[in-house]
Structure formats: structure tokens, C-alpha cells
Amino acid sequence: MKTRRVGDSGLEVSRLGLGTMTWGGDTDLHAAERLVERFADAGGNLIDTAPAYGGGAAEKMIGRITRTHVRRDELIIATKAGFGLRDGRRTIDTSRKAMLDDLAGSLRRLRTDHVDLWQVHAWGHAPYEETLAALDIAVSSGMARYAGICNYIGWQIGTAAAWQKAVPGRAGLVSGQVEYSLLARRAEIEVIPALAAHSMGLFAWSPIGRGVLTGKYRRTVPRDSRGARDHFSWFVEPYLESRSRAVVDAVARAASGLSLAPAQVAMLWVRDAPRVTAPLLGARTADQLEPYLDLDALTLPEPIVAALDDVTGGPNQARPRPEAQG
Known part of the structure; x- marks a missing residue:
């Protein structure tokens, strides 16, 4: 599998990442072992996790897998901090104490002395200077190699990135x-x-x-899908409306013409979109992962990309445009 650098940093990751949000729930240890083995065999190295996934179970699984199936140094492990469940409620706490407590717990569950990428899971109520100071501590101490953020909107990214650049020695956001x-x-x-x-x-x-x-929701909600599970139906429902169905139909038509599955077309569109380093795929089984491992040499034809852009909101302004003829 080909790799890409993360921004302008020296960190290099596979062009496809493995997400672990379902681990500890819909994905058990045996399935996770098969997923990571197959992913690593195909040249994948990026695994994204968080303390919130399975209440820490996802990180524990990764920690075990790196002792029994895939070497720790073969993987780029990215985890997060600042978000979790407390008393059954989703809670954001990005204070320095909460962040560093989360990191200590992650390292313990992952059975490692460092993570390759440590990310703030969401913008919180703590002063951003305090949150970002936790990243500085983690990187300067060696507990994290690089730092990043998740689910920030534009002004939050600009504020955080500029703050980290303002003083030499702070951990730059990659x-x-x-x-x-x-x-x-x-x-x-x-x-x-x-x-x-x-x-x-x-x-x-x-x-x-x-x-x-994937197209599996075009006519109904399959009984074995995330959309049919009480704990994940809320996650899928926003995209089960008429506009989404029109997009799915367009993707299915493109896939049919290219002899690909709709999900493969959707993945290629994201993977090769401007500025994307890697899509994170939350496959629950090795069988679900398999179709995406054969895409390394493929790209979507430009007319297909343009058509999909048009049907989903218009041209991507960052995409290179063909030079005018004449």
C-alpha cells in the first residue's frame, strides 16, 4: 500500500487507515485480530482509536494484538483524548488534567510507552491554551510523537494551529x-x-x-447493519433521506460503469480528494475490509469525479481544473 506524509511533517502513513469505533462492541477480539493482520499484510499501518471506543476496549485490543499478531513498530497508532462517557452521558473535558489522564490510560491499555499521533478529540470548554499545553507536555516527554486535532471547525483549527506556531518549542499540529x-x-x-x-x-x-x-440501505435497513442496531442507528439515520438516496444512486451508476462496488467508488473519491492524507475505514470484519485493499493502483476517471462533485454539491474549489482550451 502506498503511503503519504501527514501534512508537512515527517510522519508517513498508509493511504488507508483502519478505524476502531466498533471494537469492543460489534467487533470482538478475534475479528479485530484478523482485521489488523490482513491490513498489515496489505501494507497498511495507520490505526485510529480513542479511549471512548468501547469504553477503552478498542485500545486494549490493539495492545494485545501488538503482543500476539502484529509488531508494535509496524503500526502507526493514533489515539485521542478529551471525550468519553461518564454516567452514561457523552462528556467533553479538555482540561490539562483530563487530557493527560486520558493519555496515561491509553498508554496503559495499548501496552506501549508512546503513541505516534495524539489528538484532541473535540473542542472543549477548557481554555484552548490549557488544552494545547497538554499536547506540548505529551510530545516533549516522548509519550506522543506528533499532535493533532479532531472535529474542529475552521476558526478553531486556525486558532489552535497559530497558537502552537507562536512560540518555538510548542508541539506543532500536523x-x-x-x-x-x-x-x-x-x-x-x-x-x-x-x-x-x-x-x-x-x-x-x-x-x-x-x-x-455501500448501497445496502437503498431499499431497506438490513438487519445485520449498523442502522439496525440501537446503539448505532442514530449514527446512520441522518443519511437515510431523499437527498442521500439520490447521491447513492449516482455512485451506484458510476460503479456499474467502472465494474467496481459503490463503496469502492466512494472511497476512491475521498482518498484522492485535495488535501486528504488518508480516509479512516471503520470495517467491522476482514471481509468488509477486503474490497478496499485492491484500490491502490486505481483512480477514478476525471469525468466521473466531476460528475460526482456536481451531484453532491458542485465543484471542489481546491481540485485542479483543466486548462482552458483555445
Whole structure:
């Protein structure tokens, strides 16, 4: 699998990342072992996780897998801090204490002395200077190699990145993580330009539209899908409306003409969009992962890309345009 640098940093990751949000719930240890083995065999190295995933179970699984199936030094492990469940409620706490407590817990569960990329999971109520100081501590101490942010909007990215650049010795932000797909292109308005302005990479979560761009929801909600599960139905429902169905139909037509699956077309569109470092795929099984491992040598034809842009909101202003003829 080909690799890309994360922004202007020296960190290099595979062009496809493995997301672990379902681990500890819909994905058990045996399935996770098979996923990571197959991913690593194909040349993938980026695994994205968080303390909130499975209440820490996802990190524990990764820690075990690096002892039994895949060597720690073969992987780029990215985790997060500042978000979790407390008393059954989603809570954001980006204070320095909460952030560093989260990191200590992550290192313990991952059975490692460092993570390759440590990310603020969401913008919180703590002063941003305090939150970002935790990143400085983590990087300067060696507990994290690089620092990034997740789910920030444009002005938040600009504020945080500029603050970190203001004083030599602070940990520069190398990446931002945000939802981005043919069903979610809002990041193109402010988020992606902000990342580009600060030479940061982009990790795109839910690149196949929370599973909707596979086409499996076109007629009904399959009983074995995320949309049919009480704990994930809220995640899928926003894209089960008429506009999304029109996009899915367009992707399916493009896929048919290219002899690809709709999900493969959706993935290629995200992977090769401007500024994207790697999409993060939340495959639940090795079988679900397999179709995406054969895409390394493929790119979508420019007319297909342009058509998909048009049907999902218009041209991507950052995409190179053909020179005028004449």
C-alpha cells in the first residue's frame, strides 16, 4: 500500500487507515485480530482509536494484538483524548488534567510507552491554551510523537494551529480529523482550507457515508447493519433521506460503469480528494475490509469525479481544473 506524509511533517502513513469505533462492541477480539493482520499484510499501518471506543476496549485490543499478531513498530497508532462517557452521558473535558489522564490510560491499555499521533478529540470548554499545553507536555516527554486535532471547525483549527506556531518549542499540529465523504462535504468550506493554510494533513472519517454509500440501505435497513442496531442507528439515520438516496444512486451508476462496488467508488473519491492524507475505514470484519485493499493502483476517471462533485454539491474549489482550451 502506498503511503503519504501527514501534512508537512515527517510522519508517513498508509493511504488507508483502519478505524476502531466498533471494537469492543460489534467487533470482538478475534475479528479485530484478523482485521489488523490482513491490513498489515496489505501494507497498511495507520490505526485510529480513542479511549471512548468501547469504553477503552478498542485500545486494549490493539495492545494485545501488538503482543500476539502484529509488531508494535509496524503500526502507526493514533489515539485521542478529551471525550468519553461518564454516567452514561457523552462528556467533553479538555482540561490539562483530563487530557493527560486520558493519555496515561491509553498508554496503559495499548501496552506501549508512546503513541505516534495524539489528538484532541473535540473542542472543549477548557481554555484552548490549557488544552494545547497538554499536547506540548505529551510530545516533549516522548509519550506522543506528533499532535493533532479532531472535529474542529475552521476558526478553531486556525486558532489552535497559530497558537502552537507562536512560540518555538510548542508541539506543532500536523493533522486534523473530520467527517468527509460524498454525503458530507461541508469540510470543503472552511475546515480543509484552514488545514491547508497551516500545512496540516486531513484524516477523513466515515468516508463511505456511515455505510450508506455501500448501497445496502437503498431499499431497506438490513438487519445485520449498523442502522439496525440501537446503539448505532442514530449514527446512520441522518443519511437515510431523499437527498442521500439520490447521491447513492449516482455512485451506484458510476460503479456499474467502472465494474467496481459503490463503496469502492466512494472511497476512491475521498482518498484522492485535495488535501486528504488518508480516509479512516471503520470495517467491522476482514471481509468488509477486503474490497478496499485492491484500490491502490486505481483512480477514478476525471469525468466521473466531476460528475460526482456536481451531484453532491458542485465543484471542489481546491481540485485542479483543466486548462482552458483555445
